[in-house]
Amino acid sequence: MDRRQKKTRAAIFSAFSSLLAEKPYSKITVQEIIDAANVGRTTFYAHFETKDDLLKELCEELFGHIIASAMDCTHTHGLYSDGNAPESVFCHLLQHLQENDKNIIGLLSCESSEIFLRYFKDNLNGLVESQFVNQNRTTNTHIPQNFLINHISGSFVEMVLWWIKGHMKQTPAELDCYFRAVIEPIL
Amino acid sequence: MDRRQKKTRAAIFSAFSSLLAEKPYSKITVQEIIDAANVGRTTFYAHFETKDDLLKELCEELFGHIIASAMDCTHTHGLYSDGNAPESVFCHLLQHLQENDKNIIGLLSCESSEIFLRYFKDNLNGLVESQFVNQNRTTNTHIPQNFLINHISGSFVEMVLWWIKGHMKQTPAELDCYFRAVIEPIL
């Protein structure tokens, strides 16, 4: 990709993120994004069709990154299969979040966080599912597998939201411990 | 409240709900709501400040109803404290949803369902919390109580979403059974 394109793309993402920190998504106008990013009106529309499109692309950049990294992680360690190794996927994810790459925390704690959470969960669902099918599970056969998958990824995302809303007082390891406590008993 | 006010309020809510079934919240204009509801522009703005305000009021009407009814339910039965009575609060909630009063299912299955889910969860959190404090719990003291509260209401809401997205194949009793299976082990 052309260096200029990368630059404006980054500028728009950055401006958009900043704006999200101060006002809800619905109140942000394209004009404001343009001004904050210091790009021409035409340029904005050359990159993104609409504001919604911009949001979608930002999410893909954000979560594609994190989930891909977690995917690698699951190749070596299972979901939670091998004892209590701190290298569990969920702990890995939490650490990744804590590093706050691309200001993901800012976005997950802004007024419009639900939008991002939904993207997050959709991506996570795929990851959890891919892990589940590789596991030969014996218990709880009366409960649909995709119910469990949904429960796990849903709970995780809700936990992350709780964590961030409480200003991230806990360490990833602590959180992981909590999460184990509510998930492992049902596996 | 004046009969005329009730009528226009209902007409606007109804029109808004119908529109949500066909397009996402962000793409719905006040003009469309006005046209669908057959009310004057001035009238709309006499009732609601903005589209967001309309959404908020609708949610309050929807969930205030359901949660209040569930609150009554918790006075007789505890959260899940008394064995496996089918009259548990969660089962009650699910039944209430299934009745589809005020087309709540339509709203929870539309493209913009996340918005409603968030309101739902916020209301539910209060309900779960009020039940928790009345319980003298002994186990899992190392896990923060509000983590558990968040986990329970979060999981419930995610389950409801999963249920609706799968076209509500399960009965409320079945769902309640699944939910018990993932929640009771940690209580």
Add this chain to the structure above:
DNA sequence: TTTGATAACGAACATTTTGTTCGTTTTTAT
């Protein structure tokens, strides 16, 4: 270092949406 391609730019534009004002008509509650 030239050069052809392409990205960014800004000004201008029609169109849509928003939110408000005001005078009139209709409906309500008493």
Add this chain to the structure above:
DNA sequence: ATAAAAACGAACAAAATGTTCGTTATCAAA
């Protein structure tokens, strides 16, 4: 029957959207 209040519609300014077009600046590759 009547006074109060609600609904109405037309008209309006202001703001936001999305597109066009000709110009300028930057890039990548020869």
